[in-house]
Amino acid sequence: MVSAGSTPTVEFSTSSVITEIRPGEYVFGDLNNSRLGACTDDQIALFVAATVVSDWIPGQVILDAGTKALGREGSLELGYGAVAGTKAVLAKLNEYHGFLALPAGAARPSVGTVVPVVPNHVCPVVINFEELIVTDSAGTSPRRWRRRSRIPQLTGPPA
The missing domain is CATH 2.40.37.20 (D-serine dehydratase-like domain)
Structure with a gap:
């Protein structure tokens, strides 16, 4: 099992390497994730x-x-x-x-x-x-x- 636990990692979760993803901020988004490109401003919830x-x-x-x-x-x-x-x-x-x-x-x-x-x-x-x-x-x-x-x-x- 290869586990990843950050929202910016989600885009890589469809690879065959990562088998578990725990993106805690993914459901809401925030300014830090927007700045990193993990979500857009209009996806912040x-x-x-x-x-x-x-x-x-x-x-x-x-x-x-x-x-x-x-x-x-x-x-x-x-x-x-x-x-x-x-x-x-x-x-x-x-x-x-x-x-x-x-x-x-x-x-x-x-x-x-x-x-x-x-x-x-x-x-x-x-x-x-x-x-x-x-x-x-x-x-x-x-x-x-x-x-x-x-x-x-x-x-x-x-x-």
Whole structure:
């Protein structure tokens, strides 16, 4: 058995060498995988709904999603997440807030606007929430998916 365990490896999984694939991020995608070419931006299927809570600094707005929601992965060069469908990148995070740098000429979302933030790495996002809200591609027909456990069920089938 030859096992591979990363989303970028999926494209090689049809070879006769790899007999098992465990691509943890594949179902959702994220900015890291998009940068690696493992998915396209329009294939990313997980976003954090973040609300604009301040717009008083020129060239930026502050969101209510920080490291507690998005994880700590990122850098000054790449940012710490981005708003889907825009060039706006989170330039900085603290625990509860994200500082969204707005590109020149970009529309400035007002306080109360909810924006879809694409995380750099989806794993810490999924593990930090008890429930995901799932919609169709148009954003309608919402359903709630509750996570059963943070650790695998070792004593029997899931409840």
